[in-house]
Amino acid sequence: MRYKLTISYDGTNYNGFQSQPKGKTIAGEINKALTKIHKKEIKVTASGRTDSKVHALGQVVHFDSFIDIPENRFLKAINNLLPLDIRALEIKRVPADFHARYDARKKTYLYIISPTYDVFLRNYQTYFKYPLDLELMTQATKKFIGTHDFAGFSSYTKSKQTTKTIYNADLIQKDDKIIITFTGDGFLKYMVRRMVGTIISIATKKKPLTVIEEIFATRDSSLCGKTASPNGLYLQAVFY
Amino acid sequence: MRYKLTISYDGTNYNGFQSQPKGKTIAGEINKALTKIHKKEIKVTASGRTDSKVHALGQVVHFDSFIDIPENRFLKAINNLLPLDIRALEIKRVPADFHARYDARKKTYLYIISPTYDVFLRNYQTYFKYPLDLELMTQATKKFIGTHDFAGFSSYTKSKQTTKTIYNADLIQKDDKIIITFTGDGFLKYMVRRMVGTIISIATKKKPLTVIEEIFATRDSSLCGKTASPNGLYLQAVFY
Numbered sequence: 001m002r003y004k005l006t007i008s009y010d011g012t013n014y015n016g017f018q019s020q021p022k023g024k025t026i027a028g029e030i031n032k033a034l035t036k037i038h039k040k041e042i043k044v045t046a047s048g049r050t051d052s053k054v055h056a057l058g059q060v061v062h063f064d065s066f067i068d069i070p071e072n073r074f075l076k077a078i079n080n081l082l083p084l085d086i087r088a089l090e091i092k093r094v095p096a097d098f099h100a101r102y103d104a105r106k107k108t109y110l111y112i113i114s115p116t117y118d119v120f121l122r123n124y125q126t127y128f129k130y131p132l133d134l135e136l137m138t139q140a141t142k143k144f145i146g147t148h149d150f151a152g153f154s155s156y157t158k159s160k161q162t163t164k165t166i167y168n169a170d171l172i173q174k175d176d177k178i179i180i181t182f183t184g185d186g187f188l189k190y191m192v193r194r195m196v197g198t199i200i201s202i203a204t205k206k207k208p209l210t211v212i213e214e215i216f217a218t219r220d221s222s223l224c225g226k227t228a229s230p231n232g233l234y235l236q237a238v239f240y
Numbered sequence: 241m242r243y244k245l246t247i248s249y250d251g252t253n254y255n256g257f258q259s260q261p262k263g264k265t266i267a268g269e270i271n272k273a274l275t276k277i278h279k280k281e282i283k284v285t286a287s288g289r290t291d292s293k294v295h296a297l298g299q300v301v302h303f304d305s306f307i308d309i310p311e312n313r314f315l316k317a318i319n320n321l322l323p324l325d326i327r328a329l330e331i332k333r334v335p336a337d338f339h340a341r342y343d344a345r346k347k348t349y350l351y352i353i354s355p356t357y358d359v360f361l362r363n364y365q366t367y368f369k370y371p372l373d374l375e376l377m378t379q380a381t382k383k384f385i386g387t388h389d390f391a392g393f394s395s396y397t398k399s400k401q402t403t404k405t406i407y408n409a410d411l412i413q414k415d416d417k418i419i420i421t422f423t424g425d426g427f428l429k430y431m432v433r434r435m436v437g438t439i440i441s442i443a444t445k446k447k448p449l450t451v452i453e454e455i456f457a458t459r460d461s462s463l464c465g466k467t468a469s470p471n472g473l474y475l476q477a478v479f480y
Contacts, residue, residue, distance in 0.1 A: 008359050009359060010359050010360050010362075055360070084359070085362065086359070087357065087359050117327065119248050119249060119324070119325055119326070119327050120250050120364055122324050122325065124360055
């Protein structure tokens with residue numbers, strides 16, 4: 001039986017989602033918990049990886065299991081074995097051909113920027129102390145909507161499909177924070193962090209608004225703003 | 241010259257404020273930063289200690305220095321050398337007889353309890369999943385107001401002055417969280433955590449409201465509720 005598991009995690013103390021040569025990973029902890037429950041090795045397949053220190057509000061993985069107990073009991077058993085910075089939010093039996101990565105239609109990422117350094121939120125938002133032009137910042141955010149070649153916004157490898165569609169890009173203010181969300185059909189490595197870094201470089205007037213189109217056209221990542229730090233980034237949801 | 245330094249810290253990764261046989265301490269990090277600036281050993285004196293994992297929004301320390309630069313520059317220099325989970329909020333020159341501990345008139349502690357487990361706030365609030373009777377909980381909180389012998393609410397040692405005055409005790413709800421604040425002329429070791437633990441045991445109806453007066457009268461700490469965990473506790477402010 002195949003299960004779809006939705007998880008939330010605080011990425012602060014992990015070396016990313018998956019298979020790093022050293023350090024703890026989120027997948028490693030989930031595999032460990034599931035392997036313990038099944039008394040045989042279980043490996044999850046995720047919708048995609050998240051980088052070191054990136055968080056998730058709703059990452060999705062799938063795995064195969066012979067366990068046939070009510071879903072709420074299965075969820076509890078998993079949470080009892082997971083560390084407290086990784087929580088299983090939901091488990092659901094899915095058809096045997098469900099695939100967490102291939103079937104993902106859309107993903108939403110959000111990024112939190114704060115002008116105030118908060119000792120308690122230092123791992124959960126990106127502190128940016130220089131003035132940001134919110135009007136320009138919103139315009140820059142909206143420029144990403146549509147189908148574009150994002151090679152310049154990622155650590156590009158030739159073999160990868162770098163054309164992606166961003167369905168929605170929003171910038172909202174909440175208290176003194178700025179929250180940027182992107183919903184798209186797929187995201188390349190470092191893509192959101194380079195998009196946000198470029199948006200910031202436009203909002204501080206270091207780069208013109210037109211740089212985004214220029215990066216789409218030239219695929220030249222050296223034109224991007226400084227890659228935004230991982231601690232402000234959250235994989236919010238995966239849609240199937 | 242004597243300086244009064246107000247600091248905020250995330251206690252999660254520290255073995256308390258001061259002089260533990262092993263592990264990093266908050267005082268240790270501040271002393272290290274000041275020693276580096278002065279190129280001679282500097283040791284701060286705090287308003288009081290906080291336990292391992294307890295946070296501070298406004299702890300106060302004093303130290304003596306030969307440095308005579310504008311306060312904002314001094315503050316910046318200190319923050320440049322402190323780890324990112326300890327921040328100096330304010331520095332002020334004070335009379336040479338100012339003493340962070342002896343001159344403290346009042347302190348406010350706050351304690352945050354949440355009925356929802358939040359992976360990102362797990363170190364910053366206490367998760368409590370059982371129902372709490374808020375009416376009883378408020379009554380219990382208010383019982384602490386006044387001058388009482390708090391020996392039973394602390395890890396009592398005979399030599400200590402255990403009579404303390406609580407000027408104010410409040411319980412408020414914010415979103416789904418419960419925030420309890422106490423302002424008093426002094427707090428003994430574990431005192432707030434045992435007060436909160438006892439309030440919780442009353443709010444879950446494990447203990448009667450009268451247990452608080454009974455602990456004042458008998459000084460018997462075995463009557464207290466389970467000592468509340470340190471991660472929900474903040475030293476909010478010290479008043480001089």
